[in-house]
Amino acid sequence: MGFRILNLPLVPFREILKMLEFSEIISISFCSQRCHNVTKRNLYKLKDWGICCVMGPTPRIILQKGREKRDILEVFQDDSLKIPRWRTKVELITFTRTLFRVSMKTSRYLTSFWLDIQFGMFECAKYVTELFQKGLHMIHFGNESMWMMNIIEIITQPSVTKTYFHNVDHSHLNKIALLHVLETCSSDNLEILGWVDKGLRRFIRFGSFRTIDVFCGEWITVKHVTKMKCSHASITYSKWTYADINKFLRNWIYRGGMPNLRWFNIGIRVDRIREEAMLDGLEEFVKRTETKRKFLNSNAWYKFDGEKTEKDYQFNDGLEIHSRTGLVASIHIDSDTKQFRMAVWH
Known part of the structure; x- marks a missing residue:
């Protein structure tokens, strides 16, 4: 040549x-x-x-x-x-x-x-x-190239480290394609960027991904989140309100939803911070502590609040919530970004 x-x-x-x-x-x-x-x-x-x-x-x-x-x-x-x-x-x-x-x-x-x-x-x-004698690390595709999900069968490896589902032309994500990704993805990390015209069905059999990062998560319900098997979940934008946060916390406290959860953040639609609305009826499981706790970001692909960072996250307000199974989590709502954050201490 x-x-x-x-x-x-x-x-x-x-x-x-x-x-x-x-x-x-x-x-x-x-x-x-x-x-x-x-x-x-x-x-x-x-x-x-x-x-x-x-x-x-x-x-x-x-x-x-x-x-x-x-x-x-x-x-x-x-x-x-x-x-x-x-x-x-x-x-x-x-x-x-x-x-x-x-x-x-x-x-x-x-x-x-x-x-x-x-x-x-x-x-x-x-x-x-x-x-290069090295496995495939990431696949990046959109609606028209769903066949990329089959590439691991061609190169004969169990899975890839990251699956990135995103239409580069910024068109809306196809619901059928999105459901297929959510239910079959076996990557360590799943990232989804794009809008969906309408909501998805209530019941989804989520794949075995370890972390999920969704930028436009208006389609995500409390039911969806509590059925996920992952340890880290980040949703930058959603339709959640304090009522949804309260419902999510109740599920975590009473039913043990998301047993593998270590970190969760979601953008909520509220005008001002109302802690009493978020914790309504859960007061017996909440306590304040002066102890400051730091969540270590050990996942190179993970994002805190929509931004890739190598920094750890510091919980300063000392608000802890206890589940009936004995787990302890720190929770916080950022008044500027309207992000609800939760770290579970295993």
Whole structure:
């Protein structure tokens, strides 16, 4: 393949790999089976980076470390080859019985062309995870690419670390698609960004995700939250009022709702802080303490109140609530953000 980076001699190959960008490593791995094998055996740079498949206007595979992102391989529909400046520069390479059509569309990373975008994304994900010898970290998709949920079957791993469900064109989320994500997601972390036209059904068999982060949660009811199996739940916006918070706390106190819960925050629709409305009828389970408690944010993907942060959260007002099963939680409502926060101390 006629990439400038490949005009280097093969003798110092291992040392050269250490100096290359990730996109250049992908390019050099496509040169030949020998280049692929040597590249695979001598990769040292991916320890802290996660492999992510992203659908959108430009489907692609990226590497991500915290807020840093690196595009490494685009996945385009085969119709793109009709553009003359791309057609003349496309190379055909076969790996593991799969034909890759690749081109250096830009000076930064490769573009691959496929008759079927789903097949192309699956094959590219399989190629990259096999080359870097590392599992897929995150999938990012919307209504029109629900098939991304099946990618773990293609690359044969139990689950991904994070599932991000979001329409990049900011259109409303499809209710059927959203329900499918909520009920089948097995990722450690599930993030949902987008609006739903109407509410969802009352009963949802939630998947086995460990944390959930919902930005527009107007569809979420108390019944939904109490049936979740996760340990962390963050809902930036909702239709909840003090009556809903009271109902949620009653469920937690009397029925043991969300037994795995460690952290919960939700934005509520109130004009002013009325603690007595939130705790109406629950006074015997509430006590004030001068002890300040800090909730440690040990989850790198989790957000406090809609913002990614590595900071811990400090409960300063000393308001504690006790369940009938012996659990203790700190609760607080922020007067500025109208966020109800709850940390359960296990």
